[in-house]
Amino acid sequence: MESLNLLQNYPVQDIQKRINFRNIIFSICLLIAGGMFFCLLPQEKGSNIDIFRICMGVLFVSCSFYWLGFRNKKLVYKLTGSSIVKKVLSCGRKCSTEIKDLLIDCGCDADFVLDEAKGSIYVVVVFSKDKNYVALQFLQYTSFLCNPVSDVFSFEGVKAQDFFENLKRIKLI
Numbered sequence: 001m002e003s004l005n006l007l008q009n010y011p012v013q014d015i016q017k018r019i020n021f022r023n024i025i026f027s028i029c030l031l032i033a034g035g036m037f038f039c040l041l042p043q044e045k046g047s048n049i050d051i052f053r054i055c056m057g058v059l060f061v062s063c064s065f066y067w068l069g070f071r072n073k074k075l076v077y078k079l080t081g082s083s084i085v086k087k088v089l090s091c092g093r094k095c096s097t098e099i100k101d102l103l104i105d106c107g108c109d110a111d112f113v114l115d116e117a118k119g120s121i122y123v124v125v126v127f128s129k130d131k132n133y134v135a136l137q138f139l140q141y142t143s144f145l146c147n148p149v150s151d152v153f154s155f156e157g158v159k160a161q162d163f164f165e166n167l168k169r170i171k172l173i
Contacts, residue, residue, distance in 0.1 A: 027067035034060030077128035
């Protein structure tokens with residue numbers, strides 16, 4: 001069985017990190033706004049307006065550094081450059097059998113066993129916003145960890161769009 005856990009990692013052959021210029025521009029705007037709060041002339045020493053001005057300046061500058069430091073990259077599908085969305089969904093017996101039937105219809109080897117008595121079953125679905133990439137994996141919550149029960153099933157192109165529409169049809173997404 002494949003050791004990749006979609007809850008923690010992404011398939012590196014399909015997904016990559018890119019610089020998110022929108023967030024960088026947003027953080028620069030926050031930094032400028034925070035600097036403008038600091039540059040405003042004081043009204044009266046110790047007044048509430050001055051305290052508000054300083055607090056807002058600190059808040060804007062702090063948020064700017066957070067966005068610049070931690071939010072400057074995004075995950076995208078390599079072929080189209082579309083952003084990636086990850087959904088973790090709780091899955092019951094009916095839902096899991098419907099998804100297994102979909103996987104078998106798509107020609108995948110879905111020979112894994114889901115035992116609800118061992119713990120809760122979750123489905124991790126990773127898809128691109130343009131629906132040209134879909135990856136799916138079953139996880140089971142046992143011993144305070146989500147362990148992979150199945151391999152990662154990934155679809156690209158038209159097959160991914162069809163699979164995504166079928167997931168919407170069974171109201172998984």
